[in-house]
Amino acid sequence: MSPLKRQVLIITVICAAIMELIDTSIVNVALSYMSGNLGSTLEDTAWVITSYAIANVIIIPMTSFLSTKLGRRNYYIGSIILFTICSFMCGNASGISELVLFRFLQGLGGGALLSVSAAVVYEQFPKEKIGTASALFGIGVFIGPTIGPTLGGYITENFSWPWIFYINIPIGIAAATSCYFLLAEPTVKAKAGGIDWTGIILLTIGIGSLQTVLERGQAEDWFAKGYILALTIIAVISLTAFVLWELHTPNPVVDLRVLKSKSLSVAAILTFITGVGMFTSIFLTPVIAQRLLGFTPTETGLLLLPGAIIAVFALIFTGKILQSGVSPVIVILVGFISFIFFNWSMSQISLDTSASYITTRLIFRAVGMALLTVPLSSLAVSSLPAKDMPQGTALNNMMRQLGGSFGISAITTYSTRRTASHRVDLISNITAGNPQVTERVNRFTSYFQHKGIGLLDAHQKAIKMVDVTVVKQSTLLSYIDSYMLIGLLFALALPLLLLVMKRKAGPPKLVLNDH
Structure with missing residues (x-):
């Protein structure tokens, strides 16, 4: 790859990571506007944040497995497309249930935009220059959540809340197009084994339950609500079983041995x-x-x-x-x-x-x-x-x-x-x-x-x-x-x-x- 193409690829994946991280905080200042527009309570509208966070944390540890199984290039570009389409659907949602659903799917697409982007950036530099790679990717990690409220506040006050999702569309299209021409498979590939369905199910249930407890616990007065207590028990059992299973299965969805x-x-x-x-x-x-x-x-x-x-x-x-x-x-x-x-x-x-x-x-x-x-x-x-x-x-x-x-x-x-x-x-x-x-x-x-x-x-x-x-x-x-x-x-x-x-x-x- 020529130096110019390499630089374009680095900029592309960092922008994709920034876009994903902006969406973790951009909706925070718009919740009251969404609540009024969609006719939902503020408590129900808060699930717009919760659903995205749950999907993100579930998918991030699985990105390496999915990249290996589907091919990194296919998985990454597919994730950008999923994120972009769901951004449009979020902005176009007519009810709170529809918005929460597409935010969850958007979060599943966003997981690759964080983890795979980092791996791509690191690959573009030799081992002795890993600090430069970390600095470049660190810009996205830091800037995304930081400018999210700024951008969200400006858009909400001067336009309308759907535009906090619509702004992802041109960026997503540009990123997917650039990666289609520039992104290649890694030179060193992990061996693709069988699909670890047990690990996937345990991880999804465990992380999903834990994230829900963390996100909604205070609003629901913690263990005063039966479903928070139930999800806590489920999270502990599922994650314990997940760790034990992943350490002994030959083809783990998350290789904890690292x-x-x-x-x-x-x-x-x-x-x-x-x-x-x-x-x-x-x-x-x-x-x-x-x-x-x-x-x-x-x-x-x-x-x-x-x-x-x-x-x-x-x-x-x-x-x-x-x-x-x-x-x-x-x-x-x-x-x-x-x-x-x-x-x-x-x-x-x-x-x-x-x-x-x-x-x-x-x-x-x-x-x-x-x-x-x-x-x-x-x-x-x-x-x-x-x-x-x-x-x-x-x-x-x-x-x-x-x-x-x-x-x-x-x-x-x-x-x-x-x-x-x-x-x-x-x-x-x-x-x-x-x-x-x-x-x-x-x-x-x-x-x-x-x-x-x-x-x-x-x-x-x-x-x-x-x-x-x-x-x-x-x-x-x-x-x-x-x-x-x-x-x-x-x-x-x-x-x-x-x-x-x-x-x-x-x-x-x-x-x-x-x-």
Whole structure:
């Protein structure tokens, strides 16, 4: 392949990965619009996000098997076509059930756009330049979820929600056409064995059940709902049986034996933690901006944009300094410190925090994630033979997605409970004998009286305003606690990271292995 064609292919598969990852977050800011337009409750509309995530996590670990069985070129192009068609059908949906169905199918097509794209990018570079490959692919991994809310907010406000799906159509057509002419089968192929139907069924049931529990648990008050408890039991049994089966069957749908590589095993754990931080921070910040600070969806999206732009350069810079011999320990250490600082600084916010404060802090988040994405992606595949790279990449990507789902679920539960706790503490101080409370009520009462409202009604409205203030303040305090918890998780993971990275021996190279 000529250098020009090689560059076009790399750009194509990265754009496909970005498109897939954008769709993980682009609908978040449009749920209320969808709910009103389709005549469904917000709770039912949330399945638009859940169904996509479930399909993604189910299919990602199976991509290596499907690529081998169907041929990577056929599977990848077919996945792009499926994703594109389902994008059109999502935008054209007339009811919530139809939309959820096509979002699930869209997620099945999107799985290949992440894992196979990564494998294709890695193949275009020799082993000693794997850092450059990781940096290029890392752009997609980071930029996709980050610009999703920005793009979704702009489209929803200025056009209509179906266009958040329609924009995928020209990109999908261009990507499928480019891959038809440029994408070839890998030079080193894994041997295609029989179809592991048992593994496929166990994986689908197990991951599907687990993802549903993680996505819907908080909304359904966890085990208070019988189906959440049932799905939890099913997930534990199915996934345990899946692991045991895959380790003993000769042709597994997911070759868990690649986890014998210490580099991949450690990278998977650290990637899970990175996924927790990446997705929870991108979940918490827009919620605070819109619900507490009063920003519009477009303004909220713009908060993330400077960090996303800087992250592109940080990713490229990271690849180059790793290639030049800088120790990955130093890069990852700086990345963790940057992300810990982001969480600490966000724990200092108030209801008067400015947009510029949040934007500058999000830059630290962006740089931190950029500095972690490249060395961890490199670590995941560094000691694997070429034939196992797709499987290793798929498992690592699955851990990132699971980390995001687990993190959002955990942080939603934690913040909800902390909100209730802070509300109780704040209300205990609101008494008739508290001069600050009396002054606040009198001020609100006077304000409403000046608006022409009678004394009794003005006083009742003043009481409600105090309650609204308590709700806002208790919610803010719970989010502050959440940022602190995420920062603590990264701090606790830091010694493990350093211990593992010190295993690298020999001259400073990017290639990390177990020897």
